[in-house]
Structure formats: C-alpha cells, structure tokens
Amino acid sequence: MGAPPHRVLVVGSVNVDLVTHVPRFPAPGETVGGGDFSVHPGGKGANQAVAAARLGVPTMLIAAVGHDDHARLALRHLTAAGVDTSAVHAVEAPTGVAQILVDASGENLIAIAAGANHHLHPPDVAARVAARVGPGDVLVSNLEVTTEVVAAAFESARRVGARTVLNPAPAARVDAEVLAACDVLVPNEHEAALLAPGGAPALLTEIGGAVIETLGARGARLLRTGQPEVRQPAFHARVVDTTGAGDAFVGGLAATLARGAGLVEAVRAAAAVGALAVEGFGAQTSFPDAQELRSRLDEHEDGAAGGAGVWRTPR
Ligand code: RIB
Numbered sequence: 503m504g505a506p507p508h509r510v511l512v513v514g515s516v517n518v519d520l521v522t523h524v525p526r527f528p529a530p531g532e533t534v535g536g537g538d539f540s541v542h543p544g545g546k547g548a549n550q551a552v553a554a555a556r557l558g559v560p561t562m563l564i565a566a567v568g569h570d571d572h573a574r575l576a577l578r579h580l581t582a583a584g585v586d587t588s589a590v591h592a593v594e595a596p597t598g599v600a601q602i603l604v605d606a607s608g609e610n611l612i613a614i615a616a617g618a619n620h621h622l623h624p625p626d627v628a629a630r631v632a633a634r635v636g637p638g639d640v641l642v643s644n645l646e647v648t649t650e651v652v653a654a655a656f657e658s659a660r661r662v663g664a665r666t667v668l669n670p671a672p673a674a675r676v677d678a679e680v681l682a683a684c685d686v687l688v689p690n691e692h693e694a695a696l697l698a699p700g701g702a703p704a705l706l707t708e709i710g711g712a713v714i715e716t717l718g719a720r721g722a723r724l725l726r727t728g729q730p731e732v733r734q735p736a737f738h739a740r741v742v743d744t745t746g747a748g749d750a751f752v753g754g755l756a757a758t759l760a761r762g763a764g765l766v767e768a769v770r771a772a773a774a775v776g777a778l779a780v781e782g783f784g785a786q787t788s789f790p791d792a793q794e795l796r797s798r799l800d801e802h803e804d805g806a807a808g809g810a811g812v813w814r815t816p817r
Contacts, residue, residue: 508638508760510554510561510753511664513627513655514547515619515646516580516590517598518572519745519785525606537603542745542784543579544600545619546644546671549746552786553753553775554642555584557795559760562586564630564655565647566618572597573618579786589630593621598646608741608780614646614672622647624654631655637663640756644669644749649680656683665759669752670697681709686765688752690716712765716751716776724769734769737777737802746785751776754795774798 519542528534543552547565555561563585567573569592576597580587596617603611631654635641641659643652643666656666660683668684670676673693681687681697687709689697694715698704702715706725713725721736754775758768774795782788790798 508640508762509636510551510559510756510760511564511631511635511639511641511659512547512551512554512561512756513564513631513641513643513647513651514550515545515598515616515644516548516563516565516567516573516576517545517600517614517619517646518542518575519544519600519602521602521604521745521784523604527603527605527611540783541575542787543576544602544746544785545576545598546646546669546749547619548576548580548585549749549785549789550642550644550669550753550756551585552580552583553750553779553789554757554760556789556791557754557757557775558792559757560586561757562589562634564589564627564634566591566593566595566622568592568595568597568618570597572599583786589634593618595621602745604743604745608743610743610745612745616646619646620648622651624648624650627651628654628658631658632661635659635662635664639664640667640760641665642667642669642752642756644671644752645674645676646672649674649676653677653680653683656680667752667756667759669748671748678708681705684709685711686714686755686759687711688714688716688755690718690748714755714765714769714772716748722751722769722773724765726765732766732769734773737774737798739777739780741780743783743788744780746788747776747779749785750779750789753789771795771799774802
C-alpha cells in the first residue's frame with residue numbers, strides 16, 4: 503500500500519448550464535431555431551472538482567450557491583461524483599447560470615450570470631482553505647470567482663506548503679501578485695497573450711514555477727524555468743461538445759499531481775481527460791473515471807494521435 507494521495511481543493515464557481523443545440527450560431531440580432539434544450543451542472547470550479555473526483559482523488563469544493571433549485575441540482579451532481587461539498591455555502595444571491603449555445607461541430611458560445619459566485623468573501627475563503635488544506639495538497643482556482651478570492655485562497659494554501667494551480671479562465675487581466683502566487687498556471691493561447699504580451703514564455707519569466715499552455719488541436723506545452731519545453735500532442739477524440747473540456751484538463755492535471763506524479767505525466771493525463779470530455783454532451787456528465795482514463799492512455803502509449811478529430815481547447 504502506498505501513501506494515500508494528497509487532496510485536491512477547488513476554490514471556484516458553481517453554475518447551472520442552460521444548453522441549446524443549434525445548427526449554427528446566430529449572428530447579432532438574428533434568431534436561429536430548431537435546437538434541442540437541456541440543463542446540465544456546470545461552472546468552471548464545479549467542473550474542475552468533478553473531473554478530479556471522478557479520477558478517485560479526494561476532492562473538496564469551496565464555493566457559493568443560492569437558496570434555489572439550481573443549487574440543489576448542482577449539489578446533487580457534485581455529491582454523486584464524490585466531491586466533498588461541506589465548504590459550499592448558500593448565500594443571498596441566485597446560483598450562477600451559464601447560457602450556452604452548442605453548434606453542429608461541438609463548438610460553444612457562453613454567457614454567464616455570476617450570481618452567488620461573486621458573493622464569496624476573501625477572508626472567509628482564506629479561513630475555509632486554512633481549515634482544510636494540508637502540505638502537498640493541490641489548490642485549484644479560476645477566474646469565475648474574483649481575483650481577490652483567488653489571492654486569499656492561494657495565500658492560505660502556500661502557507662502550509664500546498665501547491666497552487668490557476669486556470670486564468672475566462673480570459674481576464676490578473677494582478678502580478680496573484681500570478682506570482684501560482685505554482686502552475688494553465689492558460690490557453692488567448693489567455694496567455696492577454697496576461698503577458700509575450701505569451702506563455704513571458705508568463706514563465708514573470709511567475710517562475712511552471713506554465714502549461716493548452717494549444718487546441720496542437721495539444722499542450724509545458725514550460726518550466728531552466729528546463730526544455732515539453733510538447734504534449736492532442737489525443738484523438740470524437741468531438742460532440744467541447745463545453746468543459748478545458749476544465750476537465752485542469753481537474754485531470756490536479757488529480758494526477760495530487761497522486762504524486764510529476765508535471766510531464768500530469769500534462770499527458772490531463773490531455774487524455776480533456777479528449778474524453780469532448781465525446782459526450784454537457785460538461786461534468788462527460789468526464790471520465792480512472793478506468794476510462796487508463797484505457798485512453800494505454801491506447802496511445804507513445805503520446806497521442808494527431809490529425810482529424812483531435813479535441814480543440816476552448817478558445
Ligand atoms: O468551462 C465550461 C463552463 O464555463 C460551463 O460549465 C459554464 O458553466 C461556464 O462556467
């Protein structure tokens with residue numbers, strides 16, 4: 503028996519995704535009909551937590567929801583996936599909602615009403631993290647909560663020797679102090695360019711540690727100070743819906759790091775989790791378990807297959 507894995511703690515958002523499938527996206531002012539409608543659990547924080555928990559790693563979500571039916575739906579799915587929701591608090595604001603259009607190619611457009619996600623208070627989050635985080639745990643956050651909340655969570659986590667992972671999505675500018683508190687930054691190309699004019703290499707210079715840039719159909723690249731860049735090709739996937747694929751990548755990365763793997767192995771596992779996540783509709787509902795991940799990794803011992811059908815990281 504090896505040592506038990508460290509835990510993943512996610513400080514992030516909970517949304518309910520209202521998804522309409524359309525043959526093509528409408529232009530501004532245009533109406534496009536003929537789409538199916540479905541409701542899915544979502545939110546980048548909840549998605550990242552579910553992705554980690556589905557892989558069998560003890561995972562906790564620190565978040566805010568409303569006193570409403572959307573909260574009940576979200577919490578039911580989180581609990582079913584094995585996420586510890588004891589640090590998800592109800593506040594006097596509606597649970598976050600994402601209006602999502604998915605076109606025939608699986609691409610999406612998303613508009614968000616943050617609601618309760620913007621009612622997290624930095625000192626309260628810091629206390630909730632401090633009460634639960636331990637050395638070697640992996641604390642994950644994203645930008646669907648405020649950067650003040652991210653900063654407070656990262657400070658608490660680093661104080662006890664936990665590692666911090668920031669997915670700077672949706673794309674936004676972030677203070678240098680927050681970036682400096684990241685051990686691992688996971689932007690896509692657009693987010694990296696917004697954070698530093700020189701993109702991922704410039705970000706690495708700024709924060710030290712590691713930057714993992716997701717590159718859509720070209721996979722991902724790992725940059726570490728003083729070490730050669732490592733390229734991870736994209737895994738083959740039958741793309742149905744890319745919603746939550748980036749979150750699956752981040753959750754898979756955090757879970758693999760919590761199990762004690764190094765960054766190169768964790769990036770490979772993350773790429774496989776992201777590929778599996780695009781093969782079903784919705785975000786959390788399509789995330790793989792450990793057995794499904796193992797099978798996909800075994801199919802591609804040498805890395806991954808390129809070419810048509812590779813999954814694309816959401817821009
Ligand atoms: O990354 C996908 C997620 O972004 C969706 O689940 C939606 O809730 C939005 O937050």
